[in-house]
Amino acid sequence: MTAIRIDGNALSTKVRERIAVDVSAMKAGGITPGLAVVLVGEDPASQVYVRNKVAACAKVGMHSVMHKLPAETSEADLLALVKSLNADASIHGILVQFPVPKHISEETVIATISPDKDVDGLHPDSAGALMIGEPKFVSCTPSGCMEMLADIGMKDLRGKHAVVIGRSNLVGKPMAMLLLHANATVTICHSGTKDLGAMTRQADVLVAAVGRAKFVTADMVKPGAVVLDVGINRLPESQGGKLVGDVDYDGVSAVASYITPVPGGVGPMTITMLLQNTLVAARLMASKAD
Ligand code: NAP
Numbered sequence: 001m002t003a004i005r006i007d008g009n010a011l012s013t014k015v016r017e018r019i020a021v022d023v024s025a026m027k028a029g030g031i032t033p034g035l036a037v038v039l040v041g042e043d044p045a046s047q048v049y050v051r052n053k054v055a056a057c058a059k060v061g062m063h064s065v066m067h068k069l070p071a072e073t074s075e076a077d078l079l080a081l082v083k084s085l086n087a088d089a090s091i092h093g094i095l096v097q098f099p100v101p102k103h104i105s106e107e108t109v110i111a112t113i114s115p116d117k118d119v120d121g122l123h124p125d126s127a128g129a130l131m132i133g134e135p136k137f138v139s140c141t142p143s144g145c146m147e148m149l150a151d152i153g154m155k156d157l158r159g160k161h162a163v164v165i166g167r168s169n170l171v172g173k174p175m176a177m178l179l180l181h182a183n184a185t186v187t188i189c190h191s192g193t194k195d196l197g198a199m200t201r202q203a204d205v206l207v208a209a210v211g212r213a214k215f216v217t218a219d220m221v222k223p224g225a226v227v228l229d230v231g232i233n234r235l236p237e238s239q240g241g242k243l244v245g246d247v248d249y250d251g252v253s254a255v256a257s258y259i260t261p262v263p264g265g266v267g268p269m270t271i272t273m274l275l276q277n278t279l280v281a282a283r284l285m286a287s288k289a290d
Pocket of ligand 1: 141165166167168169170171172189190191192193196209210211212230231232233266267268270
C-alpha cells in the first residue's frame with residue numbers, strides 16, 4: 001500500500017478562500033476582523049511562525065498587528081500589553097507566541113487573555129468549554145487535524161479507534177477531546193505509556209504530537225491507518241538540517257492509507273484555523289455589541 005498524501009496546503013487554500021469571503025462580508029458591515037500577535041524574544045522558529053500568521057491575515061483581508069518585545073520584557077509589562085489588547089475594540093483575537101522567556105509564567109499570560117479573544121484556545125474557559133462539548137475557541141492544530149479528517153470523509157469516527165501520542169494542553173488533550181466528540185474510541189499515550197507500539201498498532205487514526213523526529217515508524221502503524229503528523233522537528237545540519245515530522249514519512253507511507261507530510265500538512269491548517277477562530281471572535285464581539 002502507498003498512502004495518499006493529505007495536502008494541507010491545498011485544503012488550506014480552499015478553507016482560506018471561504019474565510020476571505022466571510023471577512024469581506026463582515027467588512028461590508030463595518031467590522032474588520034483583527035488579530036494581535038505578540039512575540040517576546042528572538043526565538044528563530046517563533047519569528048517565522050508569527051510572520052506567517054501576520055501574512056496569512058493580510059491575505060484573507062484581516063487586520064493584524066504584531067508586537068515584538070525584547071526577551072528581557074517583564075511579566076508585568078507583557079500582562080499590561082495583553083490587557084490593553086483585551087480592551088482594544090479593533091482587536092478580536094490575541095495570540096501570544098509560546099514559548100515565552102522563563103521568567104514569564106505562560107499560565108498567567110493565558111489566564112490574562114480575555115476568553116472572548118482567546119483564538120489559541122488555551123484559556124481554561126476554552127479548555128472547559130471543549131471538555132463539555134460546547135467549544136468556543138479550539139486550539140488551532142487539533143481543529144486543523146479534524147478538518148483534514150473531514151476532508152477525507154472521516155467526520156464521524158464511530159467505531160474507529162483513535163490513538164493520540166502526546167498530552168499537551170496545546171495539542172494532545174484538545175485533539176483527544178475532538179476525536180471523542182467525533183465518536184471515536186480514544187487512547188492518549190505519553191512518556192509514561194508502556195509498550196507504545198502495542199497501543200499505536202490498534203489505531204485506525206493515529207495522531208503524533210511528540211516533538212521527536214521520525215519517532216513513529218512503520219512497525220508501529222496498523223495497515224490502512226490514517227496518520228496525522230503534528231511534529232515539527234529540525235534535523236541537525238549533519239543530517240541535512242531539514243524540517244521533519246514525528247513520523248518516518250517514507251516508511252509509514254508504505255503501511256498507512258492516508259498520511260500528512262511535514263512540511264505542507266498540519267502546519268498550514270494550523271494557521272488557517274487561527275484565521276477561522278479570529279473570524280469567530282469578531283462575530284462574537286459583534287453579537288455582544290448588538
Ligand atoms: P510537548 O508539550 O512537548 O508535548 C509532547 C508530548 O509527547 C508530551 O505529552 C510527552 O509526554 C509526549 N512524549 C514525549 N516523549 C514520548 C515518548 N517517548 N513516548 C510517548 N510520548 C512521548 O509538545 P507539543 O506542544 O504538544 O507539540 C508536539 C509537536 O508538535 C512538536 O514537534 C511541536 O513543534 C509540534 N507542533 C506543531 C504544530 C503545527 O502547527 N504543526 C503546532 C504545535 C506543535 P509527557 O506528557 O509524559 O511528557
